[in-house]
Amino acid sequence: MKIKNEMRLEIVSKSQNEAFARVVVAAFAAQLDPTLEEIADIKTAVSEAVTNAIIHAYDQSIGIVEIVGKLFDGGIIVEIMDRGKGIENIEEAMQPLYTSKPELERSGMGFTVMETFMDEVEVTSSLGKGTRVRMVKYIKHGNEMGKT
Amino acid sequence: MLDISSVRKGKTVVVCMAGELDHHTSESARESLDNLIEDNSIKNMVVDLSELKFMDSSGIGVFIGRYKILSERAGKMVVFGLNNHISKIWEISGLYKIIAIYESLDASLHGVQEVE
């Protein structure tokens, strides 16, 4: 897939930035002329990954969350990266209902939401170094990039 | 941004949530909802979600938490007015199994048996 356009955004890990991050990615994806449902799917998945970086990767400390968006004909790739604590067992973390913070009333559904709303979700992580979530969403009825 | 308003109908509190429910707004949502049901004579909560534009998994935790408090009092929690996106969250998370979705306010009040 040939990348036609790209954006990068860095935010500090404050919860105030969650809404900002998802709106930025949604506005960038709008170039593909997605449906309202596709926009909502992307917003939700971005919100999940950014929130995880804020709550789990950096916990109480402040760090940088990097968000990269790449458009290709027929879809968008979104990458959310942190340099936080990392995930020890990715398979376990991605199980529905698994949460390491039940005391905070987390439901353990974040990764399940990302997997349902996006077409591909790939997680790479290294303990003490950080985590990268790479997601792909195909925009079926979108316009062809570059025509507009 | 999230706004919460409410009216009491007998043993039921009807809550309207307007705006976006994410990790950032979930803290104050939790606090406001807990204040509304602090009074033990409130058994049920009906939540109007017709003005809720966005919700992610942080919201799932908020709803499950309040559901638990009310079910300990043998009360019920029901919702109405969900947009497509929020319906999807309800479906994939299994929330629909514990917090039923109704068509309207009237149907919700019937659902929790709070009808004039």
Ligand SMILES: Nc1ncnc2c1ncn2[C@@H]1O[C@H](COP(=O)(O)OP(=O)(O)OP(=O)(O)O)[C@@H](O)[C@H]1O
């Ligand atoms: N960026 C990250 N860095 C470190 N750990 C993470 C990261 N993202 C997820 N995790 C781990 O994976 C678990 C599952 O994440 P998931 O988003 O599915 O659930 P949750 O965040 O615990 O709850 P919810 O998203 O439903 O509020 C987390 O509890 C946490 O232990």
Ligand SMILES: [Mg+2]
């Ligand atoms: Mg999460």
